[in-house]
Amino acid sequence: xxxxxxxxGSNGQVGKELQQxxxxxDDIISVARPTVDLAQPDxxxxxxxSKQPQIIINxxxxxxxxxxxxxxxxxxxxxxxxxxxxxxxSQKLGAFLIHISTDYVFDGNGCSPYQETDATNPLSVYGKxxxxxxxxxxxxxxxxxxxxxxxxxxxxxxxxxVKTMLRLGAERQELRVVADQIGxxxxxxxxxxxxxxxxxQLTPEISGTYHYTNSGVASWxxxxxxxxxxxxxxxxxxKVERIVPITTAEYPTPARRPAYSVLACGKIAAILGTYPPxxxxxxxxxxxxxxxxxxxxxxxxxxxxx
Numbered sequence: 001x002x003x004x005x006x007x008x009g010s011n012g013q014v015g016k017e018l019q020q021x022x023x024x025x026d027d028i029i030s031v032a033r034p035t036v037d038l039a040q041p042d043x044x045x046x047x048x049x050s051k052q053p054q055i056i057i058n059x060x061x062x063x064x065x066x067x068x069x070x071x072x073x074x075x076x077x078x079x080x081x082x083x084x085x086x087x088x089x090s091q092k093l094g095a096f097l098i099h100i101s102t103d104y105v106f107d108g109n110g111c112s113p114y115q116e117t118d119a120t121n122p123l124s125v126y127g128k129x130x131x132x133x134x135x136x137x138x139x140x141x142x143x144x145x146x147x148x149x150x151x152x153x154x155x156x157x158x159x160x161x162v163k164t165m166l167r168l169g170a171e172r173q174e175l176r177v178v179a180d181q182i183g184x185x186x187x188x189x190x191x192x193x194x195x196x197x198x199x200x201q202l203t204p205e206i207s208g209t210y211h212y213t214n215s216g217v218a219s220w221x222x223x224x225x226x227x228x229x230x231x232x233x234x235x236x237x238x239k240v241e242r243i244v245p246i247t248t249a250e251y252p253t254p255a256r257r258p259a260y261s262v263l264a265c266g267k268i269a270a271i272l273g274t275y276p277p278x279x280x281x282x283x284x285x286x287x288x289x290x291x292x293x294x295x296x297x298x299x300x301x302x303x304x305x306x
Contacts, residue, residue: 006053009060013157017192038082083133087141103150108258124255154188179221179245184213211263214279
C-alpha cells in the first residue's frame, strides 16, 4: 500500500527533483509558497491537519547564508521554528518526518570527514538555525530522518555555485575563487534520489541523523576549475581564461563558513548498499544533461550548440 506523502518546498532545487522522482506515487501532495510559508506557522499546521499525510518531507529552508546574518529572526522562523511545528504535527499524526539539514552545523576545525555523532558548533546564523531545527525534530518527533548534505547545486533553482560560475565565466576573463574551504559538491538530483530510496525503508529502527553528499572532496577553487573544464568540453560559451585561487581572508563575507566540512556517508551507504557517486562524475552528467536539454537555465547567455 502506497503511503501518502506531503512534500514541502516543492519549488526549490531538491524539491523540484523530488517532485519528479516521486511523481509515480499516487498519493503525493506537493506544496510551496504562498500555499505553505514556513515563516507563517498556521499555513504549515493547516496543510498537515487537512491532508494528514503518513510521510512529510521538508525540502524548504532559509538558505541565504550571508543574508541570514542580517535577518536572524526570519532565518530562525524558517529553519528552527517551522521544523518544530513539523515535528509536533508529525508526532500527533504518527507520520514519518524527513528533513534536510547542512554541513554548516560543524565549525570546520576537523581534518577528517564528520560523523553523524561528532560535536556540532555552527559558526553562522544559518548554521545555528539549522542546528536548532534538527534539535527540535529530535526532541519532538520519534520517527524522523534528518539528512545533512552540503554544497548543493542542480538544474533547478534561481542560483547555485555552478550557475554562478557559468554566468561569470561567460562574462569575465579572470575569476578569483576561494581555495581554503573544503567540502563535497553534491547534485540535488542525487539527494532526491536517496530520499526516494529511503522511503520504502522508513521504519522506527532507522530513525535518526544521516549524512549524504557525493563522494570526493574539493575546494571552491577546485570545483570552479572542474566546472569550466567540463563546460569547455561541451562547447559552452566561455570568456574566462584565468581562475585565481584566493584565501577566505581575501574574500570576506558576513557569515563565517567552516574551512573543512566533508561529511562521512558510511552510515547511509550501509543502508543503501552503495556509496555515493563521485562529485566530478555527477557534475559532468549534469552539464551534459543541460546541453541536451531545452533552455539556458535562466543564465541569460543561451546555448550555442545545435
